[in-house]
Amino acid sequence: xxxxxxxxxxxxxxxxxxxxxxxxxxxxxxxxxxxxxxxxxxxxxxxxxxxxxxxxxxxxxxxxxxxxxxxxxxxxxxxxxxxxxxxxxxxxxxxxxxxxxxxxxxxxxxxxxxxxxxxxxxxxxxxxxxxxxxxxxxxxxxxxxxxxxxxxxxxxxxxxxxxxxxxxxxxxxxxxxxxxxxxxxxxxxxxxxxxxxxxxxxxxxxxxxxxxxxxxxxxxxxxxxxxxxxxxxxxxxxxxxxxxxxxxxxxxxxxxxxxxxxxxxxxxxxxxxxxxxxxxxxxxxxxxxxxxxxxxxxxxxxxxxxxxxxxxxxxxxxxxxxxxxxxxxxxxxxxxxxxxxxxxxxxxxxxxxxxxxxxxxxxxxxxxxxxxxxxxxxxxxxxxxxxxxxxxxxxxxxxxxxx
Amino acid sequence: xxxxxxxxxxxxxxxxxxxxxxxxxxxxxxxxxxxxxxxxxxxxxxxxxxxxxxxxxxxxxxxxxxxxxxxxxxxxxxxxxxxxxxxxxxxxxxxxxxxxxxxxxxxxxxxxxxxxxxxxxxxxxxxxxxxxxxxxxxxxxxxxxxxxxxxxxxxxxxxxxxxxxxxxxxxxxxxxxxxxxxxxxxxxxxxxxxxxxxxxxxxx
Numbered sequence: 001x002x003x004x005x006x007x008x009x010x011x012x013x014x015x016x017x018x019x020x021x022x023x024x025x026x027x028x029x030x031x032x033x034x035x036x037x038x039x040x041x042x043x044x045x046x047x048x049x050x051x052x053x054x055x056x057x058x059x060x061x062x063x064x065x066x067x068x069x070x071x072x073x074x075x076x077x078x079x080x081x082x083x084x085x086x087x088x089x090x091x092x093x094x095x096x097x098x099x100x101x102x103x104x105x106x107x108x109x110x111x112x113x114x115x116x117x118x119x120x121x122x123x124x125x126x127x128x129x130x131x132x133x134x135x136x137x138x139x140x141x142x143x144x145x146x147x148x149x150x151x152x153x154x155x156x157x158x159x160x161x162x163x164x165x166x167x168x169x170x171x172x173x174x175x176x177x178x179x180x181x182x183x184x185x186x187x188x189x190x191x192x193x194x195x196x197x198x199x200x201x202x203x204x205x206x207x208x209x210x211x212x213x214x215x216x217x218x219x220x221x222x223x224x225x226x227x228x229x230x231x232x233x234x235x236x237x238x239x240x241x242x243x244x245x246x247x248x249x250x251x252x253x254x255x256x257x258x259x260x261x262x263x264x265x266x267x268x269x270x271x272x273x274x275x276x277x278x279x280x281x282x283x284x285x286x287x288x289x290x291x292x293x294x295x296x297x298x299x300x301x302x303x304x305x306x307x308x309x310x311x312x313x314x315x316x317x318x319x320x321x322x323x324x325x326x327x328x329x330x331x332x333x334x335x336x337x338x339x340x341x342x343x344x345x346x347x348x349x350x351x352x353x354x355x356x357x358x359x360x361x362x363x364x365x366x367x368x369x370x371x372x373x374x375x376x377x378x379x380x381x382x383x384x385x386x387x388x389x390x391x392x393x394x395x396x397x398x399x400x401x402x403x
Numbered sequence: 404x405x406x407x408x409x410x411x412x413x414x415x416x417x418x419x420x421x422x423x424x425x426x427x428x429x430x431x432x433x434x435x436x437x438x439x440x441x442x443x444x445x446x447x448x449x450x451x452x453x454x455x456x457x458x459x460x461x462x463x464x465x466x467x468x469x470x471x472x473x474x475x476x477x478x479x480x481x482x483x484x485x486x487x488x489x490x491x492x493x494x495x496x497x498x499x500x501x502x503x504x505x506x507x508x509x510x511x512x513x514x515x516x517x518x519x520x521x522x523x524x525x526x527x528x529x530x531x532x533x534x535x536x537x538x539x540x541x542x543x544x545x546x547x548x549x550x551x552x553x554x555x556x557x558x559x560x561x562x563x564x565x566x567x568x569x570x571x572x573x574x575x576x577x578x579x580x581x582x583x584x585x586x587x588x589x590x591x592x593x594x595x596x597x598x599x600x601x602x603x604x605x606x607x
Contacts, residue, residue, distance in 0.1 A: 042463040049460065049503065053495045074469075076494050140470045166445075167470035169463040181442070322473070 003035035005232035010039050010047045010059035013266045014170070015189035015276045016217045017060045018256060018297060019086050023236075023243040025259050031242070032235040040264065043169065044139050051222050052076035057229070058236065060086060061220035064313040067333045068141040071323055079223040082310070083341035084237050086217040087244070088302045090276060090295035091144055091207035092192035093151065095184035096177050099124070099133065100202035100284060110202075110287045114209040114384035118155025121204070125162055132161075136168040136176060136185035143207070143216050146316040148186040151210045153401075154385040159320075174199040188216070189276035189295070190268050197272065202284030208294050211362075213302075213381040215309035218337075226341075234345035241303065241346055248298025253277040300367075300378050301354050303342075308358035308391040310337035315394060319401045330394055352376035361389040411518060412453035413437045414444075416462065420529045424457065427525045433518065445471045455515060456505040457522045460498060472505065493519060500526040545583035552586035555593050 007029075011017040020038060023029045029036035039056065041047050044065060050056045053076070066080035095103065106127075108120035125133065137145040149159040159165060168176055173185040174195040184204065185195070195201035207214060219240065226233050246252055257270035257277060266273060275281045279294040296302040314333035318325040339357040346353065352375035364379025383389075389397055411433045415421035421437045428435045436451055438444070441464045448456075448471060458465060493516070497503060500523040506515050549571065556567035571589075575582045 042461055043465040045465040045469055045503070046460055049494075049498050053491075053498045055498065139466050140473055167467040169466065171463070 003030070004033040005229070005235055006035045006037070007057050007232060007236055008037045008039060008055065010041050010050055010056040010061075012041055012044065012047065012060060014060075014217075015260065015266065015273055016087050016090050016295065016297075017265065018247050018260060019240050019243045019303075020060055021259055021265050022247050022256060023239045026243065026246055028239040028242040028246070029236070032239040034232070034235055034239055036236075036239075038264075044142075047220075048074060048078065049076060051080065051220065052078040054222060054225070056222070057225045057232075058219055058221045060217055062139055062142045063215045063218045063309065064141040064143065064146070064317065065139070066218065066220045067310055067313055067336045068317070068322075070332050070336050071317075071329055073141070073317075073323060080220050080336065081223050081226055081338045081341065082218045082305050082336055083221055083226070083233065083338045083345070084219040084240060085215055085303050085305050085309070086219055086240075087247075087298075088213045088216060088296040088300065089206075089208045089293060090216050091147065091186060091188050092281075093135075093148060093184060093186045093204045093206070093210075094173075094177070094192045094195045094201045095204045096180070096182075097200045097202065097284075098180075099183045100204070102127075103204065108204065110283050110285070110289060112203055112205050112209050112283065112289055112291065114151055114205045115155075117204050118151055118157070118384075121152075122156050125157060132164045133183040134164040134166060134181070136173050136182045136187070137165055138170050138187055139167060140322065141317070143214065143313075144186040144188070146313065146320075147207050147210050147214065149316070149320060151205065151384070154383075154387070174201065177201055190266065190272040193272050193275045193282060194268070196282045196284050200284075203281065203289075206281070206291055206294060208291055209384055211381070211383045213293060213296065213300055213379060214361075215306070215313070218305065233341070237342060237345035238349065241349065241351070244298040244303050248296075248302075250278070301376060304354055305337040305339050305342055306354075306358060307334050307337050307339065308361050308389065310334060311358070311391045311394055312361055312389050315389070315397050315401065318398050325395075325398055334391075354378070358391040360391070362387055409454045409514065409518070410434045410452065411436070412448065412451055412456045414441075414456065414458040414462065414464075414468070415439065417459065417529075420459070420526070423529050424522055424525045427521050428518065431517065431521060441467070444468065445474070454507050454510055455518050457518070458503050458505075459526070460501045460503045465503065468505075496523050501530070502526045545581075545586075548583055548590055549586040552589045555589060 009020055011020055024036045024038055044062055047059045047061055051059055066082050068074050069077040069080050102124045103120045106120040106123035108117040135148060137148055152159040152163060157163060170187045170191040173187050173191055176182045177195055178199040192203060196203060221233060247256055257273040260266045260273050261268060261270045276295045279291045281289055281291055283289050310333050314330060317323045323329055343353055361381055362383045364381045366380055367377050368379050369377050411428050413421055413424050413435060416439055425435045425437050438447055458468060497519060502522045504519050504522060552571060553564055553567040556562050556570060557564060571582050571585055575585045
């Protein structure tokens with residue numbers, strides 16, 4: 001069969017490359033007449049560079065990165081759009097056995113509660129003498145960096161002065177922890193499960209506890225390619241939508257874990273990949289906890305590219321002094337995410353989609369039906385500290401956080 | 404200004420490739436330091452204070468390296484991403500070759516471009532070398548399996564070495580396959596028919 005579209009997508013071997021992998025392996029791409037080539041990369045810098053020189057048309061990428069590229073914070077900086085998210089959540093904060101013991105003595109529990117365990121970490125730091133604790137994150141422009149900093153700051157810990165935050169490749173984090181080079185890390189899966197099961201680490205909290213239903217990886221599209229190939233892009237979004245339905249169905253979790261375990265993809269045993277899919281997580285010391293909405297590939301409009309997500313990432317770039325806040329920069333961030341492209345591509349499927357392009361993040365405390373069809377529910381999407389982000393009041397949010 | 408005034412840091416986990424690049428840059432008169440160890444990289448960069456950093460594109464530590472550039476307290480001078488933002492062709496050539504380079508902000512492009520060119524050509528030379536090595540290796544393995552197939556034919560059909568080879572070649576031509584493939588099939592088949600024969604999967 002001759003395919004109408006040839007698309008090359010870069011990805012990093014992580015659990016949340018699932019939608020792209022399923023689109024290829026389960027035939028959802030082929031069904032849209034797409035010859036989808038997936039190319040594995042070992043750094044986000046490499047993904048960005050290959051997008052910039054058009055070796056990739058699209059890529060699995062950290063949600064804040066296309067915004068950083070469009071703001072010119074990173075070079076070479078391909079102009080990018082984000083017409084779809086690749087799921088919600090999926091990260092965790094993992095700490096060394098030694099730090100966990102200290103946190104447990106200070107009141108932390110295995111229940112992954114962001115507030116309690118953040119307070120325990122605060123007490124550990126109060127008692128600590130000598131070097132600050134060191135935490136690894138995967139990239140400066142990552143959900144990991146921002147959610148870790150958010151958690152620390154809301155727990156009364158200054159992420160700049162009281163913690164040393166450094167960037168490490170995720171596959172090295174477990175070893176760095178075991179060797180005492182770092183005390184904790186915030187990474188995606190399977191690297192938290194790997195740390196817990198293979199390196200004696202303990203989960204402190206999870207992204208879903210810090211900010212429920214929060215954005216993570218997205219489909220980054222070379223803007224020039226997207227403009228020149230609107231049909232191919234729309235076909236890809238349809239394929240990824242079908243892939244998300246398949247990934248979101250619990251009956252497929254075992255098969256998805258086996259697919260991702262293949263050497264061409266994540267290349268780690270299925271046992272390390274399954275916990276993130278089921279939400280039944282080994283937290284350390286043999287204990288297991290079930291986390292609702294740990295990683296959400298489909299439900300709750302998980303693939304919708306909310307402008308409020310883009311703007312929240314932008315506020316954190318400003319908060320941590322990666323970029324100056326100007327009206328022009330705010331607009332660049334908001335325009336990077338393209339719910340209009342998402343809607344246009346998926347309209348013909350007749351599925352329930354959010355009618356708004358942005359929402360007040362943290363406003364939903366329970367699962368809430370939206371839209372007339374009632375087929376779509378959103379939330380809860382709360383921050384653990386009760387914070388709210390109104391995308392119409394970026395100035396106010398930035399001002400409040402700079403205090 | 405003499406090129407020797409520029410200080411180049413090469414970060415490469417592949418020692419052979421690092422040595423090839425180092426040699427080229429040194430011959431061109433640059434001061435070169437090679438770093439293979441990623442631990443304590445921020446401190447090393449602060450100590451060395453390089454004008455240009457060359458790193459292989461596939462290095463998983465590039466995100467870490469770029470984050471170091473953002474921490475102004477870790478380095479004395481700000482470092483810009485990638486040489487020559489304005490010149491798309493040179494970025495493309497670098498990505499094709501698998502090399503990435505960073506320069507101290509404000510350094511003149513004319514001074515840096517020869518370094519990037521050199522790195523690109525040395526990376527390409529290394530890739531060619533690796534490819535040739537790989538070809539030589541598979542050539543050697545092919546020869547071994549053909550020798551074993553010849554031996555089998557000589558023993559079982561009483562052929563001379565020349566006749567055994569001619570038979571393999573004729574069969575390969577008739578089936579439009581490579582001699583080594585025919586030889587491998589024969590060795591595999593022989594081992595299945597005779598359990599005492601050496602395992603064809605074991606490379607001797």
